[in-house]
Amino acid sequence: MPDTRIVITGLGVVSPIGTGSDRFWAAAVKGTNGVRPLSSIDTTDYKTKTGGEVLDFDPAAYLEPSKIKHMGRSSQFAIAAAKEAVRRSGIEVDKEDPFRMAVCMGTTMGEPQILDQGVRAKYDASDTNAIPPDLPRQYPCSVIPTNVARELGAKGYVTIIPTACAAGNYAIGYAFDLLHLGKADVVLAGGSDPFSSIAFTGFNRLLATTPDLCRPFDRNRSGMAVSEGAGMVVVERLDHALKRNAPILAEVLGYGLACDAFKMTIPDPTGSGGIRALGRALANARVAPESVDYINAHGTGTGENDKTETLIAKTVLGERAKSISMSSTKSMIGHTMGAASAIEACACVQMLNNNIMLPTINYQDPDPDCDIDCVPNTAREADLNIVISNAYAFAGNCSSLVLGKYKG
Amino acid sequence: MSGPKVLITRASAVSALGVGLDELSANLPGDPGPGSVKAYEFHELDRETPCFPASRLDPVAVLGKKGLRTKDWATKLLLATIELACKDRFDETEGDGKPGICVGTAFGSVQSIGDFLSDSIVNGVNAVNPQAFANTVINSPTGNANIRHQVRTLSTTVATGFNAGLDALLYSYDYLRRGYLPAVVAGGLEELSYYAIMGMQRSGVLSPRGLIQPFGTAADGFVPGEGCAMFLLETEESARARGASPIAEIAGVANAFEPGTFAGAWASGSDAVRYVMREACAGAGIDPADVGFVAASANGTRPADAMEAAAIAEVLGGTPVTAYKARLGECYGASPALSLACALCDLKAGRITGVPAGYETEGGINLVVDSAAGAESGFALINAFSCDGNCTSIVLKNVP
Amino acid sequence: METAEIRSTIKDLITEIAEDMDTEASAITEDAHFTEDMGLDSMALLEVLATMEKKFSVSIPESEFPNLTSINKCAETVEKYMAQSN
Numbered sequence: 056m057p058d059t060r061i062v063i064t065g066l067g068v069v070s071p072i073g074t075g076s077d078r079f080w081a082a083a084v085k086g087t088n089g090v091r092p093l094s095s096i097d098t099t100d101y102k103t104k105t106g107g108e109v110l111d112f113d114p115a116a117y118l119e120p121s122k123i124k125h126m127g128r129s130s131q132f133a134i135a136a137a138k139e140a141v142r143r144s145g146i147e148v149d150k151e152d153p154f155r156m157a158v159c160m161g162t163t164m165g166e167p168q169i170l171d172q173g174v175r176a177k178y179d180a181s182d183t184n185a186i187p188p189d190l191p192r193q194y195p196c197s198v199i200p201t202n203v204a205r206e207l208g209a210k211g212y213v214t215i216i217p218t219a220c221a222a223g224n225y226a227i228g229y230a231f232d233l234l235h236l237g238k239a240d241v242v243l244a245g246g247s248d249p250f251s252s253i254a255f256t257g258f259n260r261l262l263a264t265t266p267d268l269c270r271p272f273d274r275n276r277s278g279m280a281v282s283e284g285a286g287m288v289v290v291e292r293l294d295h296a297l298k299r300n301a302p303i304l305a306e307v308l309g310y311g312l313a314c315d316a317f318k319m320t321i322p323d324p325t326g327s328g329g330i331r332a333l334g335r336a337l338a339n340a341r342v343a344p345e346s347v348d349y350i351n352a353h354g355t356g357t358g359e360n361d362k363t364e365t366l367i368a369k370t371v372l373g374e375r376a377k378s379i380s381m382s383s384t385k386s387m388i389g390h391t392m393g394a395a396s397a398i399e400a401c402a403c404v405q406m407l408n409n410n411i412m413l414p415t416i417n418y419q420d421p422d423p424d425c426d427i428d429c430v431p432n433t434a435r436e437a438d439l440n441i442v443i444s445n446a447y448a449f450a451g452n453c454s455s456l457v458l459g460k461y462k463g
Numbered sequence: 464m465s466g467p468k469v470l471i472t473r474a475s476a477v478s479a480l481g482v483g484l485d486e487l488s489a490n491l492p493g494d495p496g497p498g499s500v501k502a503y504e505f506h507e508l509d510r511e512t513p514c515f516p517a518s519r520l521d522p523v524a525v526l527g528k529k530g531l532r533t534k535d536w537a538t539k540l541l542l543a544t545i546e547l548a549c550k551d552r553f554d555e556t557e558g559d560g561k562p563g564i565c566v567g568t569a570f571g572s573v574q575s576i577g578d579f580l581s582d583s584i585v586n587g588v589n590a591v592n593p594q595a596f597a598n599t600v601i602n603s604p605t606g607n608a609n610i611r612h613q614v615r616t617l618s619t620t621v622a623t624g625f626n627a628g629l630d631a632l633l634y635s636y637d638y639l640r641r642g643y644l645p646a647v648v649a650g651g652l653e654e655l656s657y658y659a660i661m662g663m664q665r666s667g668v669l670s671p672r673g674l675i676q677p678f679g680t681a682a683d684g685f686v687p688g689e690g691c692a693m694f695l696l697e698t699e700e701s702a703r704a705r706g707a708s709p710i711a712e713i714a715g716v717a718n719a720f721e722p723g724t725f726a727g728a729w730a731s732g733s734d735a736v737r738y739v740m741r742e743a744c745a746g747a748g749i750d751p752a753d754v755g756f757v758a759a760s761a762n763g764t765r766p767a768d769a770m771e772a773a774a775i776a777e778v779l780g781g782t783p784v785t786a787y788k789a790r791l792g793e794c795y796g797a798s799p800a801l802s803l804a805c806a807l808c809d810l811k812a813g814r815i816t817g818v819p820a821g822y823e824t825e826g827g828i829n830l831v832v833d834s835a836a837g838a839e840s841g842f843a844l845i846n847a848f849s850c851d852g853n854c855t856s857i858v859l860k861n862v863p
Numbered sequence: 864m865e866t867a868e869i870r871s872t873i874k875d876l877i878t879e880i881a882e883d884m885d886t887e888a889s890a891i892t893e894d895a896h897f898t899e900d901m902g903l904d905s906m907a908l909l910e911v912l913a914t915m916e917k918k919f920s921v922s923i924p925e926s927e928f929p930n931l932t933s934i935n936k937c938a939e940t941v942e943k944y945m946a947q948s949n
Contacts, residue, residue, distance in 0.1 A: 100588050102925075154719055154738060163600060165622070170573075170658070174580050183509065183661055191662030192850070195569050196601060197624035201851040205722045210735055213720040213853055214630055217571070217601035217622045225619065229634065232641050236466075253580050256588045257596030261909060262925060314618035316609045319597035320906055328615055331559075335643075449597065450606020452618050532883035590917055593909040 061234050062461060064301040065144025065289035066401045067136035067245075070388045071107035071282055075139060079398075080405045082387075084434045086416045089388045090269050090280040096252055103264040107282025107389030108250055118206070127166035127193050128249035130202040132285035132394070137203045137243050144289035145301055146241060153210035157239040158200040159230045160215045160246060161222025163392035163448075165196025167251035199247055203287075211239050219448035220353075220390065222246050223286060223397030224456045228310035230290045240295050245287035246397035254392065255281045261320060263357055269390075271354035271383035271415050272361050272429040274422035279355040282389030286397030288404070305404040308342060308441070308457040311335025315451030322363045328453035329367035329445065336455035337371070342441055344372040347379060349412055349437065351399045351444040352429075354383025355390055362424045364445065380437065382415045382430040396446035400456060403442045407460045412437050466640035468699040470709035470862070473648075475548030476804040477540055478690030478791050479515035482525070483547050488808035491790060491816045492834055497673060497686050503574070503657035505581040512664070513673035514655050515688030515792030530611065533594045537572035537654035538604040544691040545608050549648055552695060553612035562646035562695060563617025563638070564608050567631030569624045569796035571601035574656035604652060616644055625760070625793075625849035626718075627651055628692065628800030629857055633716050635696050645701035650693035651800030659795070660687055668850075670763060675793065677761035677786030678768050678830055680823040685762040688792020692800035708862075711807055714842065715746030715858035722852060735854045736774040740844060743856035747842065754858070755838025756783040756815045756831070758802040760846040762793045769825060771848060776827045783838060785809075785831045789818040799847035803859060806843040810861040813837035864945070869919065870938040876914055877934055880907050893934040911937065921945050 068075065071089030072082035082089075089107050098104040114123045114131040117138055123131065137158075141148070148156070169190060176185045192198070196215055204213045212233060216225045223246030230244035258264045258281055265278035296303055313331035317323035337344065352364055361383075369376040384402050385391075391398055402413055415429040444456045475483055479498070480490040497513040522531060522539040525546050531539065545564070553561055570576075575598035582591045597603060602620035609618040617638070621631040628651020635649035663669050670676075670684035702709055719742075721735035744751045757775055761768040775784055787805040788794075794801055809815055815838065817831025824830050841861040848854050870893065881891050886901045897903040897911075912931060916923055921944040931937050 154735075158720075165601060167576075170577060171580060173662070174577060174658075175584065177506070178581075178584055183665065186661075186665050188665050188667060191666050194662065195624050195851075196622050197569065197627070197849070197853065198851055200623075201720065201853065204720045205852065208722060210720050210722060212718040213623070214634075214718075215622050216634075217620050218618070219600045219602050229637075232637055236637055236640060238637070252583075253576065253596075253599055256583045256591060257579065257593070257599060259588065260591055260593040260596060260913070261906075262928070312617055312619070314606075314609045314615050316613045316615050316618075318904060318906060319603065319606055319610070321904065331615060339643075448602075449600045450602050450618060451609065452602065452606070529883060529885050532879065586917075590913070593913055594906055597906070 059235055060293035061231050061290060061307040062293050062296050062303045063288045063290055063305045063307060063404055064296050064303055065140035066404055067139030067287040068398055068401050069109055069112060069132045069136050070284040070398055071109055072388055074109060074111055076401060083402065083413050084411060086414045086432060086434065087387055088416060095250055096255060101259050103259055103266055105267055106255065106280050109283055126202050127169045129162060129166045129247045130199050132249060133160060133199050133203050133247035134206050136245060136285040136287035137207060140243065140287040140289045141207060146289060148208050151241060153208055155211050155240040156209035157211035157233055157242040158204045158209050158213045159226045159242055159244045160200040161226040161393045162196050162199060162215060162217050162246060163219045163222060163248050164251040164254055165217065166194050167253055168249050169194040171252055203243065218452045219450060220392050220395055221446035221448035221452045221454040222393035223395060223400060224310060224446045224454035227288065227400055227456055228312065231307050231310060234290060234292050241289060241291045243287055244290050245285065246394040247285035248283055248392035248394045250283040265356060268417045269356040269386050270417040271356040271386050272422060272425040273418050274420040276356045276358065276361060279357050280389035282391045284388065284391040284394045284398055286394055286401045288400060303461045305407050306459040306461050308459045309336055309340030310456045311339055313453045315453060317451050319450055322359050322447060324363055326363050326367040326370060328451050329363065329447060330370050332453035333367060333371040333455040336457050340457035342457055344375045346441050347372060347375060347443055348439045349442045350379060350381040351403050352381045352383045353445045353447045354385050356385060365425045365427055368427065380412050380428045380430050382413055384413060386416045396444060399444045403444050403458050407439050407442060407458065410436055410439055469636050469639050469696055469713045470699055470702050471694045471711040472697055472702050472707045472709050473549045473695035474710065474804060474807055475544050476690065476692040476801060477517050477520050477544045478801055479517055479688055480791060481519050484804065487804060488812060491805055491808055494819050500655060505578055506657045508660060512660055513686050515686065516655055517690050534607060535572040535575045535598050537652060538607045540654060540691045541566060541604040541608055541652045542611055544693045545648060548693045549695045553614065559616060561614045561616050562648050563644050564605055564614055565619040565631045565635045565647050565649040566605040567621045567627030567651040567796050567800065568653055569622060569627050570659060571603055572598055572654060573658045574654060575599055577658040617647060623853050624851055625795060626799060626847040626853040626855045627796030628798060629847045629855040632713065632857060633718060636713055636716055639696060639698050646695060646697035648693055648695050651797040652691040653689055653795040653797035655687060655689040663687060668764065675789055676763045676822045677759065677789050677818055678772060678825045679763060680825060682763035682765055685764060685793040688794040690791065690794050690797045690801050692797065692804040711862050712860040713857060714860040715743040717742030717746060717856050719854045720852050721854055733770055733774065736848055737778050739854045739856040740778045743844060743858045747858035749842060751779045753840050754779055754782050754842050754844045755840040756785060756843055758806045758843060758845045759784055759786040760848045761786045762788045767848065772825045772828045781829045783815055783831050783835060784828050785815055785817045799845060803845045806845055806859055809837065810841065810843060866938065866942060869941055870934060872918060873934050873937045876911060896932055915941055919945060921948060
């Protein structure tokens with residue numbers, strides 16, 4: 056089906072600068088910083104005291120109280136984002152074939168707070184009987200998409216791809232393929248991760264966390280900020296969307312995946328995986344480098360990532376890289392792990408619709424190794440038609456997603 | 464929709480039944496019985512717990528000494544299985560010609576994840592080994608396989624619980640049919656771990672008698688196991704171009720979700736379960752009556768087994784049924800991939816290895832006890848149904 | 864703790880890491896550069912730092928990280944901070 060076109064018709068966001076895609080967008084356009092002193096974890100022994108937290112999240116706004124206690128924060132975030140995305144897309148679930156509604160998600164840590172709760176309960180009581188019998192089955196990350204599917208009544212393909220911090224792009228990419236292969240009519244795709252003490256401890260131990268703010272592409276960037284959130288999109292075939300008069304927000308043009316095969320926790324400084332992923336994404340989308348208007352960077356704010364990512368853009372886009380803008384949403388919301396590229400995909404859709412590029416905040420001192428226009432500090436108007444979202448991850452996973460403005 | 468044929472050209476497995484496909488095939492009809500486990504580094508189970516460990520694997524013997532120092536057991540299981548299945552395929556190709564890697568696992572290494580957490584609680588957040596953090600992402604075993612074989616084409620992990628091993632094959636099947644790559648090494652992986660076993664104990668899903676009796680009328684739960692099964696999937700064109708002989712074909716696949724399940728309680732009649740078995744047959748272009756035998760998902764969890772038996776009886780009538788978990792334990796994400804490996808062994812050996820004799824079984828289905836002669840059609844249906852509602856079926860076709 | 868003992872403890876750890884990474888045994892000397900001569904990566908160096916802190920019960924500030932380039936340099940750094948904590 057070479058002529059099948061795939062579109063996004065709904066968005067849902069849970070983030071440290073706002074829950075709900077409108078609130079997220081309003082805060083992001085203003086360049087709001089969501090990296091703050093942490094309140095949900097005791098930071099006494101940590102060098103880093105800051106990170107991202109979704110402080111305004113109320114699961115009762117999305118779920119019946121009896122269900123909330125049966126699932127972890129990752130599932131709750133995912134359901135909140137999924138319900139918003141479905142509401143905005145106008146999909147009436149009971150009018151769809153449930154076997155053709157799929158859910159495809161990504162995550163880094165899954166439901167880490169459940170494991171945390173169980174292990175701490177055991178240590179506190181020195182007894183495994185202190186662990187609630189209902190708790191263990193809430194832990195496997197497979198429950199995140201099944202909780203979403205159960206809540207929405209989807210009976211199609213329900214899957215989760217835990218490819219760490221690039222997982223959102225993997226999930227949206229697979230949704231694109233499932234629709235092309237005719238395996239579904241509608242796919243809810245995205246990513247979710249709650250704040251994880253394991254991730255916070257680990258990134259601290261790798262000396263990768265910033266002591267204060269996230270400053271991507273700045274010469275004095277001091278690391279990433281561990282954060283949490285979820286992003287979900289409703290993806291469907293264009294003909295399916297047109298038939299039900301859906302709001303068409305953007306077109307998914309293609310994606311590309313690759314792997315550094317270098318180190319588990321360090322990107323290949325030559326950008327071997329990122330170059331392949333971006334090149335494949337452009338080929339898959341049949342987009343020439345000259346047509347790309349903007350890149351939403353992985354942009355974690357670590358020394359290695361931002362430098363390598365600049366190299367990747369220059370290598371693949373050539374001359375175009377000099378005039379292209381490439382900003383980091385993580386400067387505002389921190390690194391939401393497996394949710395990151397899903398939230399960034401939502402941000403890209405909003406940028407396409409508003410013709411505004413979101414800024415990289417906390418930017419003061421240019422770095423010659425990152426000589427790109429990172430849209431410093433202030434959002435900027437631009438005629439956006441084709442945008443790319445990059446996401447990289449532990450294990451060297453690399454991904455690029457290509458989105459386009461829908462023009463009929 | 465039609466697309467290129469997806470063939471299996473290599474396969475390997477590591478489990479309680481041995482190292483490599485030949486050992487699996489030879490040991491499958493035997494009855495090793497479960498072993499047991501109790502103590503782990505940070506924690507101890509409150510009693511010796513019956514399980515099926517892959518204790519015949521010596522990682523150094525398969526992988527050599529180098530590069531294993533910081534690798535966890537799940538990673539070693541995966542690396543060894545891939546090494547046995549297709550090390551030479553990775554060695555003989557360069558760069559973008561290498562097959563991708565896609566692993567289905569429920570947990571990655573939850574032993575590493577939980578131990579990192581336990582270490583930070585016991586010894587302090589500044590005393591944990593930074594290298595151990597790399598093992599806490601669910602895709603860590605997959606990433607280590609990519610690094611070992613310098614595979615830059617694809618590194619994907621699928622984590623749909625009990626279904627992960629089959630869903631990773633589905634992901635790879637779709638990836639091949641989209642034309643992104645000519646070949647992917649795909650399958651399922653799971654390690655036995657303190658955290659998973661303790662969680663299963665608390666959930667009350669393990670057999671108090673320490674017996675795993677799929678479709679048993681007196682079954683009281685399952686016995687956990689571990690292992691890994693990996694397959695080299697490639698398009699017919701790719702196999703032909705390099706002169707590789709296919710050993711089997713992934714003829715039909717289907718996936719659905721049963722929302723009527725929650726916290727392990729299966730709806731008594733699941734239309735998703737019937738749907739995937741019919742769809743997988745339809746995808747293979749066969750009538751359900753043409754299926755030679757069914758490798759069931761059943762593991763001794765009574766409501767789920769009864770549900771599956773009823774669905775098989777309705778869709779496939781008197782087709783012979785087996786449940787390899789009786790011999791391998793419930794290996795979680797690895798289980799359906801190991802079932803597929805067992806089915807492959809049985810198809811090749813012209814037999815159907817059934818469940819061991821010695822317990823009363825559900826009526827209504829043609830459950831093979833001990834063993835039976837192989838079915839002539841050459842088709843096996845492999846099921847995976849999870850307690851969360853994931854339903855996957857694959858039709859495997861023998862290529863003699 | 865004696866200087867020689869500190870040095871040999873560090874050397875044992877470095878040897879274990881280097882051998883796993885396929886470094887030639889002859890390359891592992893007390894003055895050899897971790898990254899340039901032995902091919903260790905920054906992850907391994909972080910592990911060395913973490914292990915030294917644990918084994919010798921010292922706290923070594925992050926700012927010393929770039930100076931930990933050989934077995935001898937590590938031993939010197941450990942002694943410096945052990946002396947300070949006494």
